Amino acid sequence: MxxxxxxxxxxxxxxxxxxxxKRDEFFLPDGVxxxxxxxxxxxxxxxxxxxxxxxxxxxxxxxxxSWNTAGWFMMTDTLGDRVAKLLGANAGELVVSDATGLNxxxxxxxxxxxxxxxxxxxxxxxxxxxxxxxxEGVTSLLSDMNVVLEGRDADNIEDxxxxxxAVVLLNQxxxxxGEIRDIKGLTAKAHAAGALVISDVCHSAGAIxxxxxxxxxxxxxxxxxxxxxxxxxxxxxxxxxxxxxxxFSQPLTGWHGHAEPFKFELNYRPGAGARALLSGxxxxxxxxxxxxxxxxxxxxxxxxxxxxxxxLSTVFADLIEHNCSAYGISFYSPKDVNKRNGQVxxxxxxxxxxxxxxxxxxxxxxxxxxxxxxxxIAPLYLRYVDLWDAANHLHDILxxxxxxxxxxxxxxxxx
Amino acid sequence: MxxxxxxxxxxxxxxxxxxxxKRDEFFLPDGVxxxxxxxxxxxxxxxxxxxxxxxxxxxxxxxxxSWNTAGWFMMTDTLGDRVAKLLGANAGELVVSDATGLNxxxxxxxxxxxxxxxxxxxxxxxxxxxxxxxxEGVTSLLSDMNVVLEGRDADNIEDxxxxxxAVVLLNQxxxxxGEIRDIKGLTAKAHAAGALVISDVCHSAGAIxxxxxxxxxxxxxxxxxxxxxxxxxxxxxxxxxxxxxxxFSQPLTGWHGHAEPFKFELNYRPGAGARALLSGxxxxxxxxxxxxxxxxxxxxxxxxxxxxxxxLSTVFADLIEHNCSAYGISFYSPKDVNKRNGQVxxxxxxxxxxxxxxxxxxxxxxxxxxxxxxxxIAPLYLRYVDLWDAANHLHDILxxxxxxxxxxxxxxxxx
Numbered sequence: 019m020x021x022x023x024x025x026x027x028x029x030x031x032x033x034x035x036x037x038x039x040k041r042d043e044f045f046l047p048d049g050v051x052x053x054x055x056x057x058x059x060x061x062x063x064x065x066x067x068x069x070x071x072x073x074x075x076x077x078x079x080x081x082x083x084s085w086n087t088a089g090w091f092m093m094t095d096t097l098g099d100r101v102a103k104l105l106g107a108n109a110g111e112l113v114v115s116d117a118t119g120l121n122x123x124x125x126x127x128x129x130x131x132x133x134x135x136x137x138x139x140x141x142x143x144x145x146x147x148x149x150x151x152x153x154e155g156v157t158s159l160l161s162d163m164n165v166v167l168e169g170r171d172a173d174n175i176e177d178x179x180x181x182x183x184a185v186v187l188l189n190q191x192x193x194x195x196g197e198i199r200d201i202k203g204l205t206a207k208a209h210a211a212g213a214l215v216i217s218d219v220c221h222s223a224g225a226i227x228x229x230x231x232x233x234x235x236x237x238x239x240x241x242x243x244x245x246x247x248x249x250x251x252x253x254x255x256x257x258x259x260x261x262x263x264x265x266f267s268q269p270l271t272g273w274h275g276h277a278e279p280f281k282f283e284l285n286y287r288p289g290a291g292a293r294a295l296l297s298g299x300x301x302x303x304x305x306x307x308x309x310x311x312x313x314x315x316x317x318x319x320x321x322x323x324x325x326x327x328x329x330l331s332t333v334f335a336d337l338i339e340h341n342c343s344a345y346g347i348s349f350y351s352p353k354d355v356n357k358r359n360g361q362v363x364x365x366x367x368x369x370x371x372x373x374x375x376x377x378x379x380x381x382x383x384x385x386x387x388x389x390x391x392x393x394x395i396a397p398l399y400l401r402y403v404d405l406w407d408a409a410n411h412l413h414d415i416l417x418x419x420x421x422x423x424x425x426x427x428x429x430x431x432x433x
Numbered sequence: 434m435x436x437x438x439x440x441x442x443x444x445x446x447x448x449x450x451x452x453x454x455k456r457d458e459f460f461l462p463d464g465v466x467x468x469x470x471x472x473x474x475x476x477x478x479x480x481x482x483x484x485x486x487x488x489x490x491x492x493x494x495x496x497x498x499s500w501n502t503a504g505w506f507m508m509t510d511t512l513g514d515r516v517a518k519l520l521g522a523n524a525g526e527l528v529v530s531d532a533t534g535l536n537x538x539x540x541x542x543x544x545x546x547x548x549x550x551x552x553x554x555x556x557x558x559x560x561x562x563x564x565x566x567x568x569e570g571v572t573s574l575l576s577d578m579n580v581v582l583e584g585r586d587a588d589n590i591e592d593x594x595x596x597x598x599a600v601v602l603l604n605q606x607x608x609x610x611g612e613i614r615d616i617k618g619l620t621a622k623a624h625a626a627g628a629l630v631i632s633d634v635c636h637s638a639g640a641i642x643x644x645x646x647x648x649x650x651x652x653x654x655x656x657x658x659x660x661x662x663x664x665x666x667x668x669x670x671x672x673x674x675x676x677x678x679x680x681f682s683q684p685l686t687g688w689h690g691h692a693e694p695f696k697f698e699l700n701y702r703p704g705a706g707a708r709a710l711l712s713g714x715x716x717x718x719x720x721x722x723x724x725x726x727x728x729x730x731x732x733x734x735x736x737x738x739x740x741x742x743x744x745l746s747t748v749f750a751d752l753i754e755h756n757c758s759a760y761g762i763s764f765y766s767p768k769d770v771n772k773r774n775g776q777v778x779x780x781x782x783x784x785x786x787x788x789x790x791x792x793x794x795x796x797x798x799x800x801x802x803x804x805x806x807x808x809x810i811a812p813l814y815l816r817y818v819d820l821w822d823a824a825n826h827l828h829d830i831l832x833x834x835x836x837x838x839x840x841x842x843x844x845x846x847x848x
Contacts, residue, residue, distance in 0.1 A: 045489075047493070054496065073480065082469040117689075119687030119688060120687065147698065249492065251720075267573065271567060282802060303664055
């Protein structure tokens with residue numbers, strides 16, 4: 019076991035942190051240690067002025083002309099190009115639009131359309147549930163498709179890749195544990211079997227270096243409201259590798275994805291590249307919030323962020339292991355920091371009450387059934403001392419049995 | 434032909450207008466006569482403060498807890514209940530979510546799931562194109578479904594209703610002409626044939642009294658950014674009559690529509706009532722803008738609004754007919770004001786240039802291919818004198834041939 023750092027060490031690490039200035043770009047309430055950035059990223063300060071301008075200038079004064087003059091109509095693409103750059107892809111390969119689940123639906127159909135005759139979808143039981151629900155939605159219509167799941171039909175997902183596999187849907191990072199999968203290696207194996215790969219990057223985009231080209235995935239989907247700090251329920255994104263452009267179809271053929279939406283033609287013709295994954299009109303105000311989130315990534319490298327994230331995660335994990343193991347806390351995340359996205363998830367029989375006690379001390383993590391305490395660690399705005407203090411609060415709560423207080427026992431919906 | 438009113442008459446009508454105070458609730462740029470409310474409604478003034486609060490309090494300070502404490506998570510339902518009330522439906526029958534096209538996709542599948550064995554979808558060639566594109570999307574997967582269209586396969590849509598008709602998709606108001614269809618009568622005929630009806634109320638919601646119960650439609654879809662003034666690209670809505678709750682399925686089975694989204698179950702179970710039409714997470718900031726738009730309808734009756742809308746429309750149409758007919762202008766909208774939603778659409782061989790000349794005079798209508806000038810007439814914020822002035826500008830532009838100026842000839846994308 020590594021000896022944990024002291025609080026003074028943590029403060030010194032902050033003083034030497036070349037990314038420490040980024041914290042100032044976010045609004046973070048006084049005294050709160052925010053470890054839910056894996057669920058909803060905090061507000062970039064300049065999101066306020068950007069959205070105010072969208073309201074008082076673009077909507078109020080520009081009115082309908084702002085679809086062109088303020089660039090609203092093409093924000094699916096302009097934001098998409100910026101996300102693409104962050105994820106190692108090129109302009110034209112990615113659009114920001116709709117919810118993640120809808121993009122899963124679209125890319126599943128797109129992949130299946132490219133592998134006629136193949137009748138199997140491969141996924142993980144540990145997927146974020148919407149992935150599985152959307153597979154159900156797809157197979158409810160394509161009744162000859164089968165679904166096989168890692169964790170049900172095999173222990174290792176690659177054991178499920180066969181010449182009947184049309185598409186493999188992988189989560190690059192497990193939402194419960196933060197564990198990183200070897201997407202590049204799995205994609206190579208899926209391709210060797212002739213299958214296509216969709217990578218769900220919801221919990222990796224903005225947290226670890228993602229390189230869609232290097233990983234060689236065929237499609238990807240992800241959300242902008244977690245580590246990309248794009249605002250509550252902000253539109254998600256969908257990627258399709260250039261080699262597949264013009265070669266797939268998907269059924270959510272709304273007017274925004276039409277090759278020439280304003281021709282009002284009677285028949286659908288898909289737009290170019292990733293635009294063929296668009297469907298309906300997108301919420302402009304929410305898109306503007308996404309742009310504010312992306313601005314903050316402009317002058318940092320994902321490699322530097324990830325390096326800091328691992329160090330933050332180590333400070334926290336070492337303290338937990340050293341101080342909390344005796345109180346029934348176990349690691350749910352991989353102990354090897356290189357195998358997780360920064361996030362540290364723990365289990366405890368009384369995890370719910372413990373999380374409530376932490377929240378009462380302004381340490382905001384979240385709880386996932388049945389017994390998982392999740393702590394998202396986002397290097398853009400967290401300090402080493404925050405992680406030290408969070409671990410210390412947890413230790414305190416366990417040591418004093420504070421979590422047994424009546425007020426922490428009542429269950430309520432936790433997002 | 435009715436003798437048009439004078440400008441003084443129009444001013445007097447404004448002075449006697451019991452709804453004149455509503456105009457003050459909107460931000461409208463000085464000197465602009467805004468006749469594009471059928472495309473994007475103007476900004477309610479209090480949308481600014483509502484969204485600022487959502488940013489500075491709910492996102493910035495409440496962070497992830499605002500999904501519960503600020504009501505974000507359930508806004509699909511709370512906004513839905515308010516839209517339901519405005520459209521003659523009950524709480525629980527309508528959700529605000531996604532783009533209109535996606536809601537068409539979902540309700541088409543839902544209706545088809547309730548009519549097994551029936552293999553025909555009936556629609557109109559004059560539909561807003563996304564309706565037709567989404568039907569293409571549906572039939573791309575359900576390859577045994579046929580599509581028949583009024584305007585291609587029959588002159589009257591009811592002639593297409595047979596015992597093979599699963600679902601009829603109707604636009605309550607034609608987006609080009611503003612013509613109102615007899616939804617109640619057509620629904621009765623469709624039901625007599627055993628078919629279900631989806632009513633697209635994009636151009637009727639907030640413009641004319643819509644009564645989904647009285648019309649007896651099975652499903653409805655519509656958008657919030659036109660006459661409901663919910664903001665650019667704001668989420669649309671989907672309605673399903675209570676008698677069908679629990680009796681349909683649709684394939685966009687995202688986690689937000691799950692009966693218990695936070696149980697993270699492996700299998701999908703649809704939520705109750707209209708919640709089974711939900712899919713993914715919705716953009717909270719855009720939802721808040723929708724709430725601001727709906728607030729403005731709280732203290733007015735749709736009947737009173739519609740009555741004013743018809744009077745506004747008459748002032749405009751009478752002037753056009755009297756002054757502009759000699760210059761090649763024809764009515765594309767029904768001449769009977771009771772047959773249109775307020776909107777007046779005209780045709781002219783040089784419609785594009787004429788609309789550019791109007792816009793240069795700050796009269797904002799829009800142009801639709803090939804030759805249609807559209808003027809949306811929204812009674813919440815327009816004055817009689819605005820319509821008088823707009824008609825007078827058009828007369829002037831035609832009389833002086835101002836539209837022939839070089840600057841009005843260049844085509845660009847018009848939203």
